[in-house]
Amino acid sequence: MRGTVIIFVKAPVAGRVKTRLGADIGYGRAAALFRTLTQRTILESLKGEWQTVLAVDPPLAAHESARFWPSCLPRVPQGQGDLGQRMARAFDHAPPGPVIIIGADAPGLRAQHLRAAFHALKGAGAVFGPAEDGGYWLVGLNRRRAAPELFKGVRWSTKHALKDTVQTLPPDFDVRMIETLADVDEAKDLAVIGPAAAAH
Template identity: 30%
Template sequence: MQASLVLMSRAPIAGKTKTRLESHLTAEECADLHRAFLKDINSKFLNLKGVYSRLDLYLSYTPEVNQNLFKDLIDTDFIRIPQRGKNLGERMYNAVADAYQKSRLPVIITGSDLPLLALDIFTEALAGLKERDIVIGPSDDGGYYLLGMKKPEKSLFNFEGWGNQSVLERTIKEASRHNLKSHFLPEASDVDTFKELLDLRSKLININSDLNYPHNTKKIIDKIFAYK
């Protein structure tokens, strides 16, 4: 299977990233956590790239002036694409469209705060795109953590209210309305709140370490909680 894989991320700047965690963490700790997430997903995607005959990697980033902040976090194998658009939907669609225009391959787009997401999820997503038009990875907050498509489908991004609990439902409805066949992945959660960070900490303690274990994330979480 040949495809493009797009990682969307804002630059890990203190006070500008993972701000919902500032209820319990300092702004710099939030930025350190984001940097660790990026390092671990970078390694995971490079491992995935080694499995497939062609997997083009993209980093869709913002702000454009802070591209240098990814230098030591994201490998040069990732083609840099600055985010464009007035809202998250526009930025996601433009990232998908840019990757498709460059590679002419099915596109999978995901975020940076999923350190425990297994490589099997991406393998299933790639396999799903062989039989279906789109692949959706539902998240437990009413959104999704991954969206794959054979070609850019603007209708899936063309609505208001990004970030609320109806995004997944409306995406499914739009897909159905345009007769797009969907494949659903297992549900997963990202890390936006302190409760979710506590859940992640517990899981990191209780799972076995392997090639794709998020060691950078574990290290920074241990450091953060050593002072709490």
Template identity: 40%
Template sequence: MGADRARRHLVIFARQPRLGVGKRRLATDVGDLGALRFSRYALDRLWRELGVDPRWTLWVATSPDRPHDWVRLGRPLPQGPGDLGRRLRRVVCRLPPGPAVIIGADTPGVTRTDIARAFAALGPKAAVLGPAVDGGYWLIGLRRRPREPLPFAGVRWSSVHTLDDTLQALGDAPRALLQVREDVDDGAALRRALRPRRLR
């Protein structure tokens, strides 16, 4: 089990929760304090659900790059500058060998079962994606074998084309799709995500 964990890498892409920074569309609907509370809640829930599972090593790709004192569980790894594609490539290339699964911190309903399914798909498949309602994806996993593409170039990020562009960038590489989920980007999505939960 320890050897398996060393070879599997789960990465949470996360921005340090700060008042007035990040989640601007959500803040427009629920205010800066509401957006901050969601950011803290989402990270808390992901850490509780995913942070101590023996089947993988947890990393947190941080923005800004420093400080790291807010990272409660997992090994911090700076995202660095650039668009999302450059940051994803940088983080993936800095990880030790082994399959990698990456999620964002704005889909707090992700479970250990979801992550286990993603890693299981990366046996026969080169990539696995969890489609999002808005045309992007809430998860991407890569087997990371030599000569398998990193599908981050030419992608129209944060658009309805993101998933399709990423699938096209994978070329003929075999891939699997998980269930569709919704990122929390606005007040309506937040209400759906928390039903019947409540922020505390």
């Protein structure tokens, strides 16, 4: 069964995205960099046999024209709540089959990582792409079994996010990890972007 990749994106508006990064380098530049990262992520997500869906914020952006994102991609609003509540809702409302959720701030993400995650989900209940800071850039479920406590009590934006999330899964879940990647949250992370960081 064909899987689904859901990309969590925000409208690249200065002062509303990458605010920690913006505090260091300026909110306009941070928004421009986020737009570049989002474009890269979308391009990689279109190189596979899965379906790609954008979960967008703010909710009204789901109904805008292709001002920020390719019009060919279906869009759904992220909705209300913390990150865990929004991701849980995305899993619940996704088409049948395995589902992977990613953000748009891991410059090293490639289509091969998404293939590796779907391959892992053939046997595992859940898969994660760890981030170097203790969080994660990918989470996926095969959805053959329920995970009713998923994301409850996770300490988001901390070094504990991955460990906390794994602990919300049923204890007998087979959990796999794929490659660790860096994500971009602060100015010190800009080196992982490469030349694009200097272009904005």
